[in-house]
Amino acid sequence: MIPALTNLTRPMPFLADVEESFWFPKQASSFASEVDWVYDFILYICIAFFVPMMAFMVWTVFKYTKKKGTKAESQVTHNTPLELAWSIGPSVLLVWMFVQGSISYLDMRTPPEGSYDVGVQAFKWGWTMDYGGGTFHPELHIVKDEPTKLSMRSTDVIHSLFIPAFRAKKDIVPGRYNYMWFKPTVASEQVSEEELAKAKKQSEGGDGWDYDKYQFTPDGYTFFDLYCTEYCGTNHSEMQTVVVVHETQEELDAWIKANSSRPDDQTPAEWGQLLYNRRGCSGCHSNDGSKLVGPSFKDLYASEHALASGDSVVVDDNYVRESIIDPKAKVVAGYQPVMPSYKGQLSDDDIESIIAYLKSLSSNADAK
Ligand code: HEC
Ligand SMILES: [Cu+2]
Incomplete structure (x- = not known):
């Protein structure tokens, strides 16, 4: 792209090292540190302006209050250098924010060639991921460090796919394909056999697997949350699923194979x-x-x-x-x-x- 500008993206790399901050969940994709950094930096600029300005304003209110009955002054003088400074200075900062935001945005908009492609169907109120070859599953399973492209469509109303840990979000509009991409950088962990067996036993006969309660999938993987973030009706708040990041492509392939059709031991x-x-x-x-x-x-x-x-x-x-x-x-x-x-x-x-x-x-x- 524009190498000179891209190099500018992280003039303060120490800010990007925060793994899990007060505002943000764990950083688990290649976008995360950049998004957090731009967000934090804009926030600090806002604070750096807001606090002294408000303090100065309050101070002048007290300092220049005149006694009741004093005649009001109509002639206000002006100061050209000062006015130029406070117009041009902030403008430079605003342009910088725009450029930073645009660089990140354009990057997020452009899936790299050869990305791993997963089909996503959003519907009221759930998700179906299409892994090709007739394998569909509500969980999103992908591979670590592998650029992944989602080709998304909706069968009914506007939904929006949001993975907070990836800092990735995109609307899904019915009647057209919408695309997004990201590169996950943190793999899911596998819980112990005992823990999995215990949870399986507990959830037997219930209404299916409780992701919130166990914080791992029925296959024993820890996950990242995936939400619908566009209000889409009654059960919008339940329109959630999970993202599992596999360490290797082989592991993912094995998972897809195991989920492609009815296992022999199931009626x-x-x-x-x-x-x-x-x-x-x-x-x-x-x-x-x-x-x-x-x-x-x-x-x-x-x-x-x-x-x-x-x-x-x-x-x-x-x-x-x-x-x-x-x-x-x-x-x-x-x-x-x-x-x-x-x-x-x-x-x-x-x-x-x-x-x-x-x-x-x-x-x-x-x-x-
Ligand atoms: C978005 C909501 C929605 C989803 C998801 C959905 N259905 Fe339906 N389904 C309906 C509605 C509403 C009707 C009744 C109106 C109609 O017949 O289209 C219906 C009707 C049916 C009927 C006929 C029921 C009858 O009383 O005759 C069957 C069978 C059925 N659905 C099966 C399924 C199966 C199987 C799935 C999952 C693979 C599914 N539906 C997913 C909303 C849904
Ligand atoms: Cu939705």
Whole structure:
């Protein structure tokens, strides 16, 4: 880019050495020290101006207050050198802030060639990462020191992807692709087998994995938080997931492989339940009979109900499959057609597993 200017970015490198400061979480990407440094420096400039100016103002208020009844002066003299100094001086600083900000911004806007590409789909209210080859997962898994590009899209409204530890953030606007990139510099750690086994046991039978409580993933990795940072409706505050940074590409590949399809030791119904949590169905469909954005899955299978078109439908394998692939084809009476299509995102086995899970939730006679 502009080497002379880029060299200027860190005239005070000691400020960038702060790993975790009062304002900021741990620095875990190549952007972090620069963003923090510019932020801190602008903050210090503001303080350096604000405090003496306010002090001087208060002092003059007392010093030049005149007694009641004194005649007001109308003639105020002016001082050209002083006025030039206090106009030009701050202007130079402001231009410097703009240049610094622009350098960092342009850098963040331009993914390097050959970055590792992950597809991101944002929806109300969750995330699906696309690792290619039909592997989808809500967690973002990437490799340390590897420039990573996210190709992002939204199926409904404007969302925004924010990873505080990376100081990286970008809006995701429906109807177009939005891109961002970063280079993670700190790898996730793996917790001990015992700790993982204990957490697994505790979370059995619950509503899935509690990331906040354990602070590691179901695979035993510590993580960085990933938030939606654009208010997008009722469950916006729950639209969070995690970033796991692997030490090597081999480790990541092994993780992707392990998550690409149903493991041999899992029944379809178990895998279906996992997908229900993992793929965001649980954000709109409960499994206990309560009505959310969509109808509950409890006792849904083999039931009969009305459609918005006035027809009625019996929930069987074909209907469920159609509801997942083409949700707008038959809309349930009393609901908005807001479900995103999962066409091409769930394999046949995945859909069959979801059907098996629905059956396991249904006490209707025909379901078994
Ligand atoms: C953004 C919210 C949302 C998400 C996410 C979502 N759905 Fe839906 N779903 C709905 C709504 C709303 C309806 C009812 C309106 C309609 O039929 O489109 C519905 C309808 C359905 C139906 C038909 C229900 C019936 O009573 O006939 C099935 C089956 C279904 N969804 C399955 C799924 C599965 C499986 C997933 C996850 C892979 C999922 N949905 C994800 C909102 C959602
Ligand atoms: Cu959102």
